[in-house]
Amino acid sequence: MFEKLTALPPDPILSLMGLFRQDTRSNKVDLGVGVYKDEQGNTPIMAAVHAAETRLLTEETTKTYIGMAGSALFNERIAELLLGNDHPAIKDKRIVTAQTPGGCGALRMVAEFLHQCAPGSTVWVSDPTWGNHIPLLSSAGLQLKTYPYYDGVKKEIRFDAMMSALEQAAKGDIVLLHGCCHNPSGADLDKDQWHAVTELMLRKGLLPFIDIAYQGLGDGLDEDAYGVRYVAAHVPEMVVAGSCSKNFGLYRERVGYLVVLSASAEQAVNAGSQVMTTIRAHYSMPPSHGAAIVETILSSVDLKKQWLDELNVMNQRINGLRRELNLALQQQGVDQDFSFIERQKGMFSFLGINKKQILRLREEFAIYMVDSSRVNVAGLASGNIEYVASSIAAVIR
């Protein structure tokens, strides 16, 4: 059965991680995979996570199965973190939340659920979008179309072109939006743009699908959730796929969640039963440990404060590195304007350099980034920023 198989291309981001690991040069810099790094280049376990784990170790009493939706307390706390405590969608019991294996698990379960509701529906994704969106959504049977999003020359959102494309969408089509910290461009919708796209989706009967994997790593937890909260307050139905990988640093524990907003509490009950059936058909129940950590942190005043402080340090470090990289490039006397790096949000920006220059950075300077020129800003540090800036200057001259 397997003898006719051919090898498929690897995930370009994860395979770059492997190349970086094999590189023995001591000055190597990893700007590839989107994980947060501290000044020393480590991705540490957050202190609040460690403290919550210690509590769990002594207080956890059973390892029996949890249900298909995961932990009810996790689901309640995470919905509050996403939407805010007093959101009408929560008060009106119009949402169903389920703990999932990472944001990827949430994306796939939402896609399966949507395919179950309306087989073969069309999802509009931004051009460009995160590479994994394509297999995660299309493998569930959804059709993909793209709307223009990022202008690589002007370094800004192509908002008019995006709106014109979405005007062509048919009633019932799905629109995938990044809640904040757009991966890969770092260019986010502003408030007026969120209002306008919400109005368009309402008017045309489109279903909003928001992927939020970086809440708290842009401007702050509430600021980064502006779009999700606004859309949820104005539309009858929407779906959300969220991740705790970055903002809790729980990557390998696989913690995420999905939210389905329905038009009424009665419809939410039915939607919930459909979501659980979907989950049952795939993995039955999510892993517990990571979500138990999140729920412990969000249920404790002191652990929550500790986590918020740590998250603030992370987002301030990223925003500081954005300013420093722009400044360091200016000091190299480059002709290009890199001020867009300062305006963009989250871990990623496109440097806007070509493949040859990217390869030269990797081979000659041991600086790694994905082929699109997307860099993970969090991979910079005061110890390497001059080196990175001078190397970029060398290859773009």
Ligand code: PLP
């Ligand atoms: N969505 C986006 C845009 C991402 O960048 C990520 C990245 O890690 C995810 C979803 C899902 O992440 P995970 O499955 O690791 O929680």
Ligand code: TYF
């Ligand atoms: O875009 C990134 O770098 C992160 C991490 O298959 C990631 O979102 C990359 C590839 C992948 C899963 C996660």
